[in-house]
Amino acid sequence: MTEYAGYMGKLLLIDLDEGSEREYPWTDKDRELYIGGKAMASKIMYDNFTGREEPFSPENMIIIATGPVTGTFAPSSNRFDISSLSPLTGITASSNCGGDFGFYLKKAGLDGLIIRGRSDRPIWIEIQEDKVSYHEAGELWGMRTGETQAALKKKLTELHGPKGRYGMVSIGPAGENLVRYAAVISGERAAGRAGIGAVFGSKNIKAIVASGNREVKIFNKEKAMEHHKKWTAALKAHPITGSQLPRLGTAGLVSTMQMRGQLATRNFSAGRFEDFEKVSGEALAEEENKGNTGCLSCPIRCSRTVEVDGKKVKGPELETLGLFGANLCNDNLNLVCRWNHELDELGLDSISCAGTIAWAMEANERGLWDNGLKFGQVDNISRVMEDIAFRRGIGAELAEGSKRLSEKYGGKDFAIQSKGMELSAYEPRRAVGQGLGYAVSNRGGCHLNGGYLVVLEGLGLSIDQQTPKAKADLCMFMQDFMEAISLCGHCLFTSYAVFPGFLISKPNSPMSRLVNSMIPHCGWAVRMLNKFPAMAFMNLPLIPYTYELKYAVGMKMNIGRFLRIGERSYNVERAVNAKFGVSAENDKLPKRLTKVLQDPKDPKSKVPLDRMKATYYKARGWGENGLPGDRKLKGLGIK
Ligand code: SF4
Incomplete structure (x- = not known):
């Protein structure tokens, strides 16, 4: 009760x-x-x-x-x-x-x-x-x-x-x-x-x-409904949640990522794909989209509908489009729509499936594993996916994921995974804070669990993509904030609307330029907030989640408490992993991303992971082993 x-x-x-x-x-x-x-x-x-x-x-x-x-x-x-x-x-x-x-x-x-x-x-x-x-x-x-x-x-x-x-x-x-x-x-x-x-x-x-027919009670119906109305209006007025996502879905990010050098291409060996326009959100909207759909109670409706074999089905999101497009050097959008449907039907994760196939293509190219897979030759991908799902032929091996395969055949440096999980479609050498996030993420190579810093490094705001400055503190902040949002049951895409719209719709205005240039110098302020979230004892209209907990749930809430809950969530997850032997050793990226320059002429075009990792552990109050100690766990009320 x-x-x-x-x-x-x-x-x-x-x-x-x-x-x-x-x-x-x-x-x-x-x-x-x-x-x-x-x-x-x-x-x-x-x-x-x-x-x-x-x-x-x-x-x-x-x-x-x-x-x-x-x-x-x-x-x-x-x-x-x-x-x-x-x-x-x-x-x-x-x-x-x-x-x-x-x-x-x-x-x-x-x-x-x-x-x-x-x-x-x-x-x-x-x-x-x-x-x-x-x-x-x-x-x-x-x-x-x-x-x-x-x-x-x-x-x-x-x-x-x-x-x-x-x-x-x-x-x-x-x-x-x-x-x-x-x-x-x-x-x-x-x-x-x-x-x-x-x-x-x-x-x-x-x-x-x-x-069932049980009622979900609302603490203060009148206030909650008033709040929902305001929030829905804010989501609809925002350039990302009210315009880009409904118009192009997450697939709309492909073009921005291309521009920023963040579009994973040819198994993350590059950040731009010359034929990206053929597999972009704009192409999807023009050539394939038959309408928008969305989850229950969502005004954003980011999901696309496409037609496969005369049937209307869900269209691809950014991850499938990017990883089965640019990352396999495939420019056939219609095929990506088909595969997206087949992946769901077979019950396969598109990110890990595409990441594993990309690794296998490169392993074949380098003569490590003769498997018949080649970049740009994609007529056989439907059959390969089916073979994976039924564990037939090379599918039985691909079903194990890129980490295990690289341990068997060699090619660990280009197995694009962290803790065994393949990375999503953002090339981190042009978003180094996202690179840190991938490495320290509790569940492995995940952009969201990693704090989704790429949203500050080009996809929403435009802060310096290459500087490690402030990235560790921002990474912790974003991880904790996003954890707390997700725990409530909210979709993380609503958090785009937390950024004032003008920073996104007018990135070149003097004010936007000033904000973007200032953020990397404000690591100290973010660290203070991370360390003493109780300082943020207020609620702010830009952050609707705390009001929701007050009005709909009846829980005492402010921004500081909300951040502390996110921090607790991140730490308890880390503490579970510690029981299974995870430590700083496991917070890593393949050498391709930390040692090889994306652009040989730009010495900054790699992820300076070790430097950011040390600062990140300090910011979290963890030991050098990358783990929360007893004091930390007790302080958070976990132990
Ligand atoms: S809840 Fe999130 S994922 Fe679902 S349609 Fe809305 S924005 Fe998209």
């Missing part, structure tokens, strides 16, 4: 070995410290894991967690998180997903679901308010995700009649065949990263369905 609105007050633990369900203890004090989402999941892992668990062992947990604003009709607030030990990295991983499953889990009366153990046969799990049912999934096993969800809808209609409304997550063949970067798919959205689909497969779970 809980005194707070927004929450349903219950976490359910399902033990598949025992065939039992029980409530997992979680108090209002825990809610104040961790809010929800991945922080809640990390704390559960911290309390339960010893460091000896394996990703595919029954002791591993799948934790599906929502945030308190989900279901309150706040703008862009229906995301949920799935956490587990990752088969790709062996450490904690969380994957955030849009769609409506989080909303329906709350309608079923749950803030989260924890699953451990292993079923002895394929099943799908149905959560209907207080009732949990386990259904045979033998006939669903082997199906693609779209077919699975259609078959489940049919079954649910047979079981409960045609009027029911449900949220679903399911895996495809990749998850069943334990591909290390298998995704979980919900409707047309993906919890793509880190292989959590394979953890579902290892537990013989094909799908989970949630439904």
Whole structure:
């Protein structure tokens, strides 16, 4: 039970070995410290894991967690998180997903679901308010995700009649065949990263369905609705959330990245692709887009619809467009749209899949592994993806990811991964703060968990891309801020609107130039705020999240508390990783990014990682080993 609105007050633990369900203890004090989402999941892992668990062992947990604003009709607030030990990295991983499953889990009366153990046969799990049912999934096993969800809808209609409304997550063949970067798919959205689909497969779970009629309470309805209105208007008025994202989706970033030298090209050996215009957001809008869609309660609607084989399906986002376009030297947009759909159907993470294929192309080119894959020759990619999902031929090897392959064949210097997870589409030698973020990110090569500094280094603001100055402090700040946003259930894209619109729409105005030139000199101020967030005891209209927690949830909140919650989340995740042997040694990037210049004539065009890393650990109050000590964990109330 809980005194707070927004929450349903219950976490359910399902033990598949025992065939039992029980409530997992979680108090209002825990809610104040961790809010929800991945922080809640990390704390559960911290309390339960010893460091000896394996990703595919029954002791591993799948934790599906929502945030308190989900279901309150706040703008862009229906995301949920799935956490587990990752088969790709062996450490904690969380994957955030849009769609409506989080909303329906709350309608079923749950803030989260924890699953451990292993079923002895394929099943799908149905959560209907207080009732949990386990259904045979033998006939669903082997199906693609779209077919699975259609078959489940049919079954649910047979079981409960045609009027029911449900949220679903399911895996495809990749998850069943334990591909290390298998995704979980919900409707047309993906919890793509880190292989959590394979953890579902290892537990013989094909799908989970949630439904119910519980009410998500709102603390102060009048104030909350007034706030939602203002926030929606601000999102619609902002140049990124009101114009660029609805018009071009995240794919709109391709052209900016090209201009800045940040577009990963030919397995990150360059930052510009000469045919980028053919695989840009503008080309997608002109040639392929059939309309916009979006997650529940989102005014931004960043998702594109395209046509594949006469069927309207979700179009590619930036990551798929960049990594299956420029990074494979492919200029065929129509093929990227097709692959994007096939990746979701097979249940594969597009980032790791593309990163692994790019590594294999280069390994073939260099004579390390004769696999038939070549940059720019892409007629066979559909078959390769299918072979990966079913672990056939070279697909069985590609299913292991680039780190393991480079350990077997050589070519570690150009395996573009960190902690075993392939990097997203931003080339960090032209966004060195993003490079630091990739290296220190708790889940491995992730732009978001790494603090998404590229948004300051060219994609939103335009601060110096090459300077390490202030980047460590900004990295910590952005990581903590974004963690806190995500824990509530909000979409991180709303955070673009935190930057005053004129800085983005008028980058060359004297004021914008001044702000951009000043930021690298303000590391000391960011560090003070990071160290003493209580100084920020106020709320500001530009930061709508704290008001949302006050009005919709009834939680005392200000910017300082909010940042501290983000910091706690980052530290508890790090503390879980420490149990699995992670330390400063693991916070690294491949040599291509730290030792090889992107432009031989520009000595600054590489990531000065060691220098930034040392400052980052200090800023975090961690030891030189890159870990929070007992004092830090106690100070944050984790230990
Ligand atoms: S901005 Fe895009 S990803 Fe975020 S909630 Fe809206 S539609 Fe979903």
